Amino acid sequence: MSSAYPRHLAGQSARIATRSASGGGHIASRSGSSHEDLLIPLGLVPQLNDDESSILASPPIIVDEPSRNGIKGYSWGFLSRQMRPFSLRKTSLLLLASFLVGSTWVFSKDAKKLPSQEMPIIDSYVPPIPHPPAGYTIQAEGPHPIQWLRKNTFLDIQDLSLSQLQELTETRPKAAFISLVRNEEVDDMVSSIVQIETRFNSRQTHRYDWVFFNNEEFTERFKVAVSAATNSQCHFERIPEEHWSIPPWIDITRFDVGRQFMGGIGVGKAWLQSYHHMCRWNAGIFALEKRLADYDWFWRVEPAVKFHCDINYDVFRFMEDNDMAYGFNMAILDDARSFPSLWERTRAFIDHNEELIDEDADFNWLLHTADDQDHTIRPQTGVEAQIDGEYNNCQFYSNFEIGSLNFFRGKEHMAYFDHLDRAGGFYYERFGDAPVHTLSVSMFLPKTRIWYFRDIGYAHGLCEQCPPHEHHLGPEPNSNGLLSRDVRQQAASTRVDEGNTSTVAAGPFESLGSSHRRWNTMAQDVERQKGIPGLSCGCTVSAIDNNNAKLVPYESKQRKPADPCIRKFLGGEWLVRENRKSDFNSVTEIVADSDGPKYVLDGRDGRIIH
Numbered sequence: 001m002s003s004a005y006p007r008h009l010a011g012q013s014a015r016i017a018t019r020s021a022s023g024g025g026h027i028a029s030r031s032g033s034s035h036e037d038l039l040i041p042l043g044l045v046p047q048l049n050d051d052e053s054s055i056l057a058s059p060p061i062i063v064d065e066p067s068r069n070g071i072k073g074y075s076w077g078f079l080s081r082q083m084r085p086f087s088l089r090k091t092s093l094l095l096l097a098s099f100l101v102g103s104t105w106v107f108s109k110d111a112k113k114l115p116s117q118e119m120p121i122i123d124s125y126v127p128p129i130p131h132p133p134a135g136y137t138i139q140a141e142g143p144h145p146i147q148w149l150r151k152n153t154f155l156d157i158q159d160l161s162l163s164q165l166q167e168l169t170e171t172r173p174k175a176a177f178i179s180l181v182r183n184e185e186v187d188d189m190v191s192s193i194v195q196i197e198t199r200f201n202s203r204q205t206h207r208y209d210w211v212f213f214n215n216e217e218f219t220e221r222f223k224v225a226v227s228a229a230t231n232s233q234c235h236f237e238r239i240p241e242e243h244w245s246i247p248p249w250i251d252i253t254r255f256d257v258g259r260q261f262m263g264g265i266g267v268g269k270a271w272l273q274s275y276h277h278m279c280r281w282n283a284g285i286f287a288l289e290k291r292l293a294d295y296d297w298f299w300r301v302e303p304a305v306k307f308h309c310d311i312n313y314d315v316f317r318f319m320e321d322n323d324m325a326y327g328f329n330m331a332i333l334d335d336a337r338s339f340p341s342l343w344e345r346t347r348a349f350i351d352h353n354e355e356l357i358d359e360d361a362d363f364n365w366l367l368h369t370a371d372d373q374d375h376t377i378r379p380q381t382g383v384e385a386q387i388d389g390e391y392n393n394c395q396f397y398s399n400f401e402i403g404s405l406n407f408f409r410g411k412e413h414m415a416y417f418d419h420l421d422r423a424g425g426f427y428y429e430r431f432g433d434a435p436v437h438t439l440s441v442s443m444f445l446p447k448t449r450i451w452y453f454r455d456i457g458y459a460h461g462l463c464e465q466c467p468p469h470e471h472h473l474g475p476e477p478n479s480n481g482l483l484s485r486d487v488r489q490q491a492a493s494t495r496v497d498e499g500n501t502s503t504v505a506a507g508p509f510e511s512l513g514s515s516h517r518r519w520n521t522m523a524q525d526v527e528r529q530k531g532i533p534g535l536s537c538g539c540t541v542s543a544i545d546n547n548n549a550k551l552v553p554y555e556s557k558q559r560k561p562a563d564p565c566i567r568k569f570l571g572g573e574w575l576v577r578e579n580r581k582s583d584f585n586s587v588t589e590i591v592a593d594s595d596g597p598k599y600v601l602d603g604r605d606g607r608i609i610h
Helices: 050-055 088-113 145-152 162-170 183-201 220-228 252-264 273-283 290-294 315-321 342-352 382-386 411-423 433-444 485-492 512-529 565-570 586-592
Strands: 003-009 012-018 120-123 175-180 209-214 234-238 297-300 326-328 331-333 394-396 401-404 450-452 458-460 463-465 472-475 495-497 500-502
Touching (some): 145 315, 175 183, 183 209, 220 234, 252 273, 273 433, 315 401, 342 411, 342 433, 411 433, 450 565
Parallel strands (some): 326 450
Antiparallel strands (some): 003 012, 297 401, 495 500
16 A cells, blocks of 8 residues: 655655555556656655655655646646756746846936936924025034934934933033013913923923012912922022112103003003013013023023924024024014104114124014005005115014023123113003014024024914924925925916915826935935934914914004015025916905915925025
8 A cells, every 4th residue: 555745846746655666666657647657767856854764665756747637737847857947936036037127227217317306305394494695604614403403303312322311411501491470370370381391391301490580479379389380490589679660761651641542542551561561671681680690591481372392302402502592483573553663763773883783684674675565554656665674563472482691681682772771662662572682683693593493383372383293205405405496386386276276287207217216315314314203293284474463453554564574584485476367466466365475385394495
């Protein structure tokens, strides 16, 4: 009786049977087969181990041959090994190799045809940098803030070694959060503290101090509540009387009449004496407080504000390492009726203190141009349209600001503050700390030392800004830091027609070579920069200029700039408007369209513009 077992013979699965030899040393054909016997020399049989050898009863081996007819799964296995030099496996490998070689040739050929195509860069978000004014040259050897962010942004500080954590903790900048707050605002203050701590300050490498100021003594309830909201050191300071009172050179009768008049015409909080004290203190005196003498940096935090996004880098270290002096995250219009003489006083200061003005300062973005027409009262034409050099009432929204205390207690800013203070503008009018800070940093600092914190999601009252916080693939800027002409034209191809937005196709489908190069570059870029980790935000992305006129009431019939304040500050590509089809002129269009003109860039997509 024969026995059988499955066996792999030279890569083929066969059924090998053994039986007692009855012939004269040849291998007999299997009964039932209509084909000739297939003879296999014994030398081709694989070596067997002891267990396998024991199964074989005798040397003769019969190979189970598939029938050509009537057997399911018939293949060419019946051919002799000498007659089939290529198996299916080898043929498949050969075809695959041929495909890969051909693809490589196509990719290389296509890459030669498209040498100038824009390469992508991977970043979750890169804050926009202002376009330098004409004639200004950025020093190549200076610090680069974007490179710093790529190197020093971490989703989790546990990714750092113990030595790195120790070094960052020991070399923390001398910085503090400062708040001017009343006792009755304790709940709103705690809310702001909790958000700052959660989004930023709770990291062991941060934990910066909090300094609270009040014109009255803080209550125990206030101290206990805010101290429980943070693990950092808290200081509670009462503002000296001389810093919170009407200066002796002010005519109190004139002050009373003026604030009642401004309150009557709707200038916000102008009738409150304490509000005038607050504006004056925040404009300059705050930096002189003794408690802040040991600090170099401050972050102003108001009660009842919201911080929407995680901040995954040390903001103060960023300011210090990149030689920044002032940071903001909104630039908006202010009510011109609150400071009618501010620019006149500022121009007089410039005329008498030219040596204090920074040689690279750029405050042209704060001045009206011939295009800035007063559409509310009447369109200006002729000579009136050529009026230039007046303050356009743009300001950095100072309820959020991060800055250098050394700058605000320095001779330039203090000379400017004293000039305005002696003129009585904080009481006879309602000079605000926001326009004063804006004019000061624009006169005494180059734009390279002013930073737009677009990546910090923030809201206070009506004003709110939410940065892009989705992974975005944007084109690489060219050597000048701007988008290429082809990319601008593609962006400008978006048309608005009767409220429906449609985008013109960019061209034919991407070729295999282009796609290959794109993904290859993306992989290399991820390895190079490790990416800036994506923001974790709890808000809906907003355009950069959605807050532009929220603080200007309808009653203020002031001349408004043709472009939003933040766009004027950023300049460059941010001022490029869409090519819109319209049957009316630009003046009528701006009046009819409550959202104003449309721009190629709105700041929602995180496109990289340097």
